[in-house]
Amino acid sequence: MKNYAKLLEGKYAVVTNGGDPCGSAIVKKFALHGATVAFGVRDIETGERILGEIAELSPESFYLVLDLADSDGIEEFCRKVKERFPLTTVLVNNPYADIGKTITETTEEDYRYFLQVNQRSIMQTLRAFYGPMRDNKCGSIINISSNTVFKPIMGNPFLTLSMGTIGGLTRVTAFEGGEFYVRVNEILSGILPGQSELSPCPLKIEGSHVEGMADLVLFLASDMSSYITGQSFTVDGGARRQLFA
Amino acid sequence: MDYQCLLAGRSAIVTGGAGSVGRAVALLYATHGANVVILDEDETEVEKTVKDLREINQKCSGFAGNLRDPESIAQLCDYAINALGTADILVNAAGSYLPGDAETLEEDDFIAMLDKNVNSTIRFTKAIIPYMCDNRQGDIINITSDLATASMPGTAGIAACAGAIVAFTRNVTMDYIRYRVRANCIVYPFDGIEGRRPLTGAPGPEDVANAALWYACKMSRFIIGDMLPVNGGMDYFAGMRGE
Numbered sequence: 477m478k479n480y481a482k483l484l485e486g487k488y489a490v491v492t493n494g495g496d497p498c499g500s501a502i503v504k505k506f507a508l509h510g511a512t513v514a515f516g517v518r519d520i521e522t523g524e525r526i527l528g529e530i531a532e533l534s535p536e537s538f539y540l541v542l543d544l545a546d547s548d549g550i551e552e553f554c555r556k557v558k559e560r561f562p563l564t565t566v567l568v569n570n571p572y573a574d575i576g577k578t579i580t581e582t583t584e585e586d587y588r589y590f591l592q593v594n595q596r597s598i599m600q601t602l603r604a605f606y607g608p609m610r611d612n613k614c615g616s617i618i619n620i621s622s623n624t625v626f627k628p629i630m631g632n633p634f635l636t637l638s639m640g641t642i643g644g645l646t647r648v649t650a651f652e653g654g655e656f657y658v659r660v661n662e663i664l665s666g667i668l669p670g671q672s673e674l675s676p677c678p679l680k681i682e683g684s685h686v687e688g689m690a691d692l693v694l695f696l697a698s699d700m701s702s703y704i705t706g707q708s709f710t711v712d713g714g715a716r717r718q719l720f721a
Numbered sequence: 722m723d724y725q726c727l728l729a730g731r732s733a734i735v736t737g738g739a740g741s742v743g744r745a746v747a748l749l750y751a752t753h754g755a756n757v758v759i760l761d762e763d764e765t766e767v768e769k770t771v772k773d774l775r776e777i778n779q780k781c782s783g784f785a786g787n788l789r790d791p792e793s794i795a796q797l798c799d800y801a802i803n804a805l806g807t808a809d810i811l812v813n814a815a816g817s818y819l820p821g822d823a824e825t826l827e828e829d830d831f832i833a834m835l836d837k838n839v840n841s842t843i844r845f846t847k848a849i850i851p852y853m854c855d856n857r858q859g860d861i862i863n864i865t866s867d868l869a870t871a872s873m874p875g876t877a878g879i880a881a882c883a884g885a886i887v888a889f890t891r892n893v894t895m896d897y898i899r900y901r902v903r904a905n906c907i908v909y910p911f912d913g914i915e916g917r918r919p920l921t922g923a924p925g926p927e928d929v930a931n932a933a934l935w936y937a938c939k940m941s942r943f944i945i946g947d948m949l950p951v952n953g954g955m956d957y958f959a960g961m962r963g964e
Contacts, residue, residue: 480724480753509724650954654919666943679898679945691722691940700931703909703924706954711943 483698485510489566490557492550492601494539495522497672498620498665498686499570505690506697507534511566514557516542544571544597545589554604563612566697567605569598569642570620572669579633587634594621594638598645606649606658615658618696619646623664623675623712639664643708650706659705661696665689666712677713727938729754732805734798736845737815738783739766742864742909744773745926746812746933751777753934755810758801759783760845788815789836791844798848808852810937813842814864816882823877831878838865838882839889846893850902859902862936863890864929867908867952883908887948894946905936905944909951920953 479485484506494503494515500522506513507530514537517523523539530537538560542553557564573593575586598619609615621642628636646662653660666674667685674685681688692711695701723729733750737743738759747757751774759774761767764785774781784800787793802808817837819830842863853859868876869883890906897904909929932951935941 480727483724647954651919654954655921657921659920674943679903679943680901681942683942685943688943692943695935695940700935702931703920703922703928703951703953704932704949705920707950709944709949710947713943713945 478699480700482510483694483700484566487511487566487697488561488564489513489568489697490561490564490601490605491515491568491570492542492544492553492597493517493570493572494526495519496570496572496670498667498689500526501684501686501690502568502570502693503537504530505687505694506566507537509694509698510534512561513537514561514564515539516544516553518543544573544593547592547596547600550597550600551604554601558604558608563608563614564605565609565612565615567601567609567615567617568620568693568697569601569618571595571597573638574632574635574669576631578631582634590634590638594635595641595645598642602645602649606653609658610653610656613657615653616697616701617649617653617658617660618663618693619660620663620665620693622668623666623710624668625664626710627712629675646708647706654705659696659701661701661705662708663689663692663696664708664710664712666710674713679713681713722939726754727934727940728810731755731809731937732807733757733810733812733937734760734801734805734808734845734849735812735814736760736788736841737813739763739770740814741926742929743812743814744770745930746814746864747774747781748777749927749930749934750810750937751781753938754778755937756780756805758804760788760797760801761785761815762788788841789833791840794841794844795848798845802852807856808849809856809858810860810862811845811849811853812862812864812933812937813845813886814933815841816865818866818879820875821878822875825875826878834878834882838879839885842886843889846889850893850897853902854897854900857901859897859900860937861890861893861902861904862907862933863904864907864909864933867910867950867955869908869948870950871955890948891946898945903936903945905941905946906948907932907936907951908948910955919955922953924951924953
């Protein structure tokens with residue numbers, strides 16, 4: 477019988493963006509369930525605050541300052557994590573690029589920024605952590621994109637574009653990883669980067685929305701989802717399925 | 722949230738609860754603190770599963786009846802509600818599979834599959850949903866074949882049934898979410914057809930049961946009208962490299 481109160485006991489997990497409301501909920505949930513977590517944050521204050529909250533639960537967890545727009549920084553992050561963790565078996569990619577501009581307002585530079593943060597950063601962490609998972613035949617990778625892929629919002633073309641690439645990458649990695657027991661799944665989140673509430677939807681939910689998201693990530697990271705791979709979960713309170721209100 | 726006891730005190734009805742997946746769901750629900758009633762056709766099998774359930778939770782019970790007959794289903798629902806007092810969770814795990822393509826599928830076989838898979842799901846939902854609406858909460862989990870998403874030769878009947886159940890689930894959600902009744906669907910290779918899939922091995926009843934636990938508990942409180950394939954990524958499978 478599995479211990480459902482410690483679903484990630486003894487596991488080492490990486491969360492690339494542990495600083496925003498959703499990311500920190502994931503880090504805390506992982507720590508609660510017995511994982512040791514390495515997470516990226518954009519500044520030291522955020523890192524210290526979150527670390528303080530999980531220090532008792534997971535004393536070996538640590539943060540590193542990480543800007544997903546800096547590709548050298550990501551390489552450095554991965555190298556440092558690999559030095560400290562014997563084997564990472566859970567990887568959460570939750571990139572955050574989000575600029576409110578229309579197609580005509582955006583520049584080539586904006587485009588590159590979106591692709592680096594929302595797409596290339598995932599490719600970089602996959603290169604770093606997928607190999608060891610494959611060699612050890614154990615791993616769960618969770619890529620968090622946005623439900624704007626299906627329900628675009630006004631004034632954010634590159635969010636939809638860059639997030640739209642994550643699904644394909646997820647399924648390709650799931651194929652490659654399948655025979656090595658590496659599972660890869662995607663979450664199309666109804667919570668926009670940096671926010672803590674779901675966008676409007678048919679389901680009226682009490683309590684914390686980011687907690688709900690963290691529970692889904694926990695499910696996919698743990699053995700509860702042991703035969704689920706290559707899937708895209710839409711977590712938007714039913715907004716995508718709703719034809720008429 | 723107590724992750725060791727995710728369904729504490731909740732009342733669950735599991736149709737097809739004496740079959741391999743239904744049984745695994747019922748046992749896992751009972752382990753997580755739910756009072757479970759199983760409904761299935763074979764009396765001996767029902768008794769066997771109820772015996773195992775009662776070792777976990779004395780308040781569990783089970784009833785046998787014809788799952789193809791509307792009156793029998795109505796009676797089974799009455800028994801279940803009497804035993805539980807109400808219903809918080811309904812798992813439609815009853816189903817059957819008979820092979821055949823559009824030409825070779827026997828009329829009787831097709832009708833039998835429709836009855837056992839689709840009609841039983843709709844009839845049980847119809848009978849139980851008023852209690853959930855009264856309680857202003859409920860979780861419906863329909864379990865069917867993953868042929869709803871990808872096709873294989875000679876499986877016309879079950880593919881049609883699975884597709885119907887997936888669409889029905891989505892509709893139930895949109896109709897009843899205002900009463901806080903969630904409905905979700907789990908699809909898996911339940912027909913036992915050997916298919917190549919990206920993830921090595923094959924899903925066991927426990928894999929499906931864990932997915933059913935996930936949909937029944939608060940961990941998935943955001944997710945409605947969804948379909949979760951427990952099939953190792955088979956629905957996206959096109960072929961491995963070099964083949």
